[in-house]
Amino acid sequence: MKEKKEKGWKEIPIGGLILEAGNATQYETGSWRTFRPVRDEDRCIHCLICWIFCPDSSILVEDGKVVGIDLTHCKGCGICARECPSRVQAIRMVEETTFEGLGTWD
Amino acid sequence: MGQIVAFTGNTAIAEAMRQINPDVCAAYPITPSTEIMQQYSSFVADGLVDTELVAVESEHSALSACIGAAAAGGRVMTATSSQGLALMWEMLYIASGTRLPIVMTVVNRALSSPLNIHGDHSDSMGARDSGWIQLYSENAQEAYDNLIQAMRIGQDMRVRLPVMVCMDGFIISHSIERMELLADSQVKNFVKEYIPHYPLLDTDHPVTYGPIDLQDYYTEHKRQQVEAMREAKGVILEVAEEFRALSGREYAFFGEYQLRDAEVAIMVLGSAGGTAQAVVDELRADGVKAGLLKLRVFRPFPWEEINQSLGHLKALAVLDRADSFGAFGGPVFHEVRAALMESSHPPKVLGHIYGLGGRDLGLEDIRRVYRELERVARGGQVNQVVDYLTVRE
CATH class of the missing domain: 3.40.50.920 (Rossmann fold)
Incomplete structure (x- = not known):
């Protein structure tokens, strides 16, 4: 993770307000992950159920097809793997310790 | 000289609120403060004020609704006593920490148990570390004057803190005293138009209220509250001087x-x-x-x-x-x-x-x-x- 300079009390908005809309993307929650979703492109039928259910908008879709998982923000909750239709099972949760680094896309 | 009236403390507060004409009031009745909102609800029903009066199911909800309305950008007031203030407890800290200048009359009453409805300061003194400014009143006149000044103190951009105006239950709230009112126009001019600070209803400039604030920034936000209290000292005296020029009545710390x-x-x-x-x-x-x-x-x-x-x-x-x-x-x-x-x-x-x-x-x-x-x-x-x-x- 890149080093950020933390601001002093005179430099930040009062009341704990966040003035910039949509800045949650700057918060790299991928480091919270214990299990990483691994998607099998050959099995995926692009039903987008995982995209609907993902609470962190981490299923990346282009032109109606799943193209990857945003590992910078995926917290590894496993909902995508659970909701992937049982006859498909395109997503497995794999222990994070078996990977090197956080990863970005799958 | 303003109009001379014979008012109880509660009526004096209700009258000041009518003259201030806040955007939103959310309240729940509790002795001895009940009359304030009871009388105020008549003003609302009679169309004398523009206030959105929110009847809620508890004091916790009352202050929660006030917090929401203040974050939305409204000028917000309420009133309570004793157990009501106690039930507001966690929300007191949300109001001050979120820097919302809600003004609340606290008609001081003893806390249970044993059950007692009469006046002592155990309710507001228990809230002394909740980050609210506290003004105490000696009589109905001071309660009226404090409430009007509280608006200006809390909403000042150097302060932006909620304010409690305290008066002794029954001794002040229910005793009729001779007191002097300001004219409606004088109060309106004195409290000025309310300027919201990053209102939630300004949808062109969306902001986030109440996000999580961990080890990296929580201390800085608390330090800001300390500074606001320090700034409030100067503002209290400035407002008092302006109020003296208007009313002839002198206030200080x-x-x-x-x-x-x-x-x-x-x-x-x-x-x-x-x-x-x-x-x-x-x-x-x-x-x-x-x-x-x-x-x-x-x-x-x-x-x-x-x-x-x-x-x-x-x-x-x-x-x-x-x-x-x-x-x-x-x-x-x-x-x-x-x-x-x-x-x-x-x-x-x-x-x-x-x-x-x-x-x-x-x-x-x-x-x-x-x-x-x-x-x-x-x-x-x-x-x-x-x-x-x-x-x-």
């Missing part, structure tokens, strides 16, 4: 009575001030150098000014209308005593707990305190630093 050459003095908050003042007059007639300090602003605590005002005394008694169980005396006592440690020759400071659950404080009770102070001022031994003033053994 506290009222001083016969203090300049005093050797012994009492310090009180709220309605007991008038009683103590009568005793000072008696004692002065007898040649006793007695004085009185009536504290109006408890938060921010004006410790430097208190020090300056009381540092020359030989002996001082601080009267607390609330106890702090297991502590070294009542809440006002131990802060005043700590402040006076900064004096080169601090006076002897005694603490007395009085008036719990609305128990009367008589002239003779106060005379007894001054007699003890005189004895201590002459070098007599202090028998008990902290004691109950009105209790049966």
Whole structure:
């Protein structure tokens, strides 16, 4: 993770307000992950159920097809793997310790 | 001179609220503050104000709705007492931490248990660390004047803190007094148009209220609240000066009575001030150098000014209308005593707990305190630093 300079009390908005809309993307929650979703492109039928259910908008879709998982923000909750239709099972949760680094896309 | 009326404290507050005309009021009835919102709801029903009155199911909800309305960008007011304030507890900190200048009248009443509906300061004193500015009132006039000034203090961009205006339950809230009103237009001009700070309803500039704030920034946000309290001291005096020019009535952090050459003095908050003042007059007639300090602003605590005002005394008694169980005396006592440690020759400071659950404080009770102070001022031994003033053994 890149080093950020933390601001002093005179430099930040009062009341704990966040003035910039949509800045949650700057918060790299991928480091919270214990299990990483691994998607099998050959099995995926692009039903987008995982995209609907993902609470962190981490299923990346282009032109109606799943193209990857945003590992910078995926917290590894496993909902995508659970909701992937049982006859498909395109997503497995794999222990994070078996990977090197956080990863970005799958 | 403004219109002279005979009002109870509650009516005075309701009338001030009508003149202020806030955007939103959310409240739940509780003795002895009930009448305020009851009368105010008539103003709403009669179309005399533009307020959105939100009837809620509890005080926790009342303050929650006030917080939401204030974050949305509205000018917001409410009122409560005792258990109602206690039920608001967690939301008190949300209001101050989120820097929402809600103004709330607290009609002081004892906390249960045992159940008691009468006036003491245990409710608002318990909330003294919740980040709200606290103004105490001696009578209905002061409650009215404090409420109008509270709007300007809290909403000032240097402050942006919620404000409690406190008055003693029944003694002030239900007693009819002669008082003077300002004209509607004068109040309207004085409180000014409310300028919201990053209102949620400004959808062109969306902001986030209440996000999580961890080890990296929480301390900085608390430090900002400390600064707001410090700034509030200057703002309170500026607003008081403007109010004096308008009304002719003077306000500061506290009222001083016969203090300049005093050797012994009492310090009180709220309605007991008038009683103590009568005793000072008696004692002065007898040649006793007695004085009185009536504290109006408890938060921010004006410790430097208190020090300056009381540092020359030989002996001082601080009267607390609330106890702090297991502590070294009542809440006002131990802060005043700590402040006076900064004096080169601090006076002897005694603490007395009085008036719990609305128990009367008589002239003779106060005379007894001054007699003890005189004895201590002459070098007599202090028998008990902290004691109950009105209790049966």
